[in-house]
Amino acid sequence: MDAWWQCEIPYPFVDKAITDAADSVRASLPNRLCDPKVAADLFHEVLDEFALCDELGMNVLCIEHHAGINSLIGSNPMITGILARQMRNVRVLSLGTLISLRPDPVRVAEEYATADCLLRGRFEIGFVKSGGTEIASSNMQPVNNEERFWEAIDLIKKTLTSHDGPFSWEGKHYTHRHVNIWPGPYQLPHPRMWAATGDPRSAAEVGRRGMTHVLVLRGPEGTKKAYEAHRAARREAGLPKVTTDNFAYAAMVYVGETEEEGIEGGTKLLWFLNTSLKSAPQYNKFLPGAAPPQAAPGLYRTKPRAAAGLALTDAEKGVAPASQNAQKLMGLTAQEAMQQGILFAGTPDSVHRQIMEFYDKVGGFGHLCLIGRSGYMTHEESKKGIRLFSKEVLPRLREVAPVEVG
Amino acid sequence: MPTETITNRIAIHGIEMEVLRSGAGAPVLFLHGFQPAPPRARFLELLGRRLQLIAPSHPGFGGTPRPKDFENVYDLLHLYTQLIEALGQPRLSLIGSSFGGWLAAELALRMPSRIERLVLVDALGIKVSDRETPDILDIFNTHPDKVRAATWHDPRHAPDYDAMEDAELIALHRSREALSLYGWHPYMHQPRLAWWLPAIKAPTLVLWGESDGIVKPSYGEAMARLIPGARFARIAAAGHHPEIEQPDAFADHVIGFLAR
Structure with a gap:
């Protein structure tokens, strides 16, 4: 098993009275509340933490979110570019530029090919469907977001694998009559591709495409069902079995010297759930396309009726958008988060045990993505957690070899 | 005896369109806004007393299916061009409410010989103010409570989601997607539509709910100024839907203009 460390670079330093009064802490909060001097310190601290991961041999990944206290990484390619030069040993995963929100996937392919060359082939490409508050920030149409997602992936893949001069693309969402990037990617045919998704329909598509499938904070049941949908789709398509290396799970992780220190660190990570997920109804349940029309009775009524429509809390049926999953996550305690498999915290032994218990519950995975710093966790605390995980937990995870799953 | 509003279907280019029909006489095509006209709306019955009202639901709205990839105004304008041909009337008038007003103005430009008269009601479709001043409230990006307050003069006219049946709420959500x-x-x-409005030949009435917070009466006045000879009238105590909030005043204006 491999491990990938990340920090979304949240900006928690906004008065609680302001975030309590705001209907959303993403998309619409004024940026006067974000001091660029503090942001600069945060960027440099986190880049130093990525460098520490590189020194200790832990892979890194970089996400993207727009206009909110949850993350200052609005520009994934910028941070990916820095990592591409500064990481001398480990692999780098961009997870990723929000492609369905970018008007030109060819430009994204160009950025990714550049990163792969800088890293001499230690680069991996991740795709995230996005939605919710990101839609407001991007101006992009939400209902056909998923169509754009797959078409953009197709176009990026075609761009990265074409080496014989310009080709033309006239798709439904993207037209680009002259595609010819220099350089192409370092890895042939192209860097490994990941996709983060939880709903069964897109999980199946991730499976058919043979991408590395990452589930973020979905807990054991949702994760297992998504992995199964991935494998079932491959079986139905007559595709060969895959190994656990095709599966990844992202959770909050903090390792301390003692159980108390680990859980205290883990508790700090919960800020991400308790404070940074708050978003207004127009950015989630009422956003067109976020939930299927059959879910409408549960969305619009203020007083639920008996047997009214579909139960929207049932993310596993594929009717709940990520925002509904988010609502379930708000307000968790560390113990609850640990029980639900979205936080692994404690001593190295304890964290290793929690990870492997989760591994067994979901049928195995080959990559653990660590949400390693969040909220008010300090630079020093973050570095301590990285050191302990890398030295005490990661070597044991590396012993878990890929196994065929079908 | 009140006129009856009936629902039937007209197939246009393979799309089974749901159409409300009311009354007899001069034909009038009503193009709805963010939601289709409720079949029991009083304004349909009032207009039906003097006019032959034909009120289709746009694809994706009400009971009209939306074909795959049918998702822009280009599609809608072709569809309504075909529908107007299929109705077989040498000339008819158009009433366009809100989003449907945009379609009606476009159709008046595309089919000048077929459009008798044009009524634009709290219509969208043009850019009036400078580039940093939105003319039309962003109903998708604004808190639903604010959208509701901006839509209605009297919020008691707003739909009561708790009282609506599942099928109605599902249709409402589908409509929002479309x-x-x-x-x-x-x-x-x-x-580009504002540049073309001066080419409209049909006599035009621009009606506006005085309390409309989705798109203000000043926008309607600007629209009326661009259309040669257009008359502008406000309807008091009405928001974005004067046809719902003040059906009698609305019908008086429309019948006075169309049923001559």
């Missing part, structure tokens, strides 16, 4: 496809970008307007 609307967001048609009107997301550029938001609820065609940047």
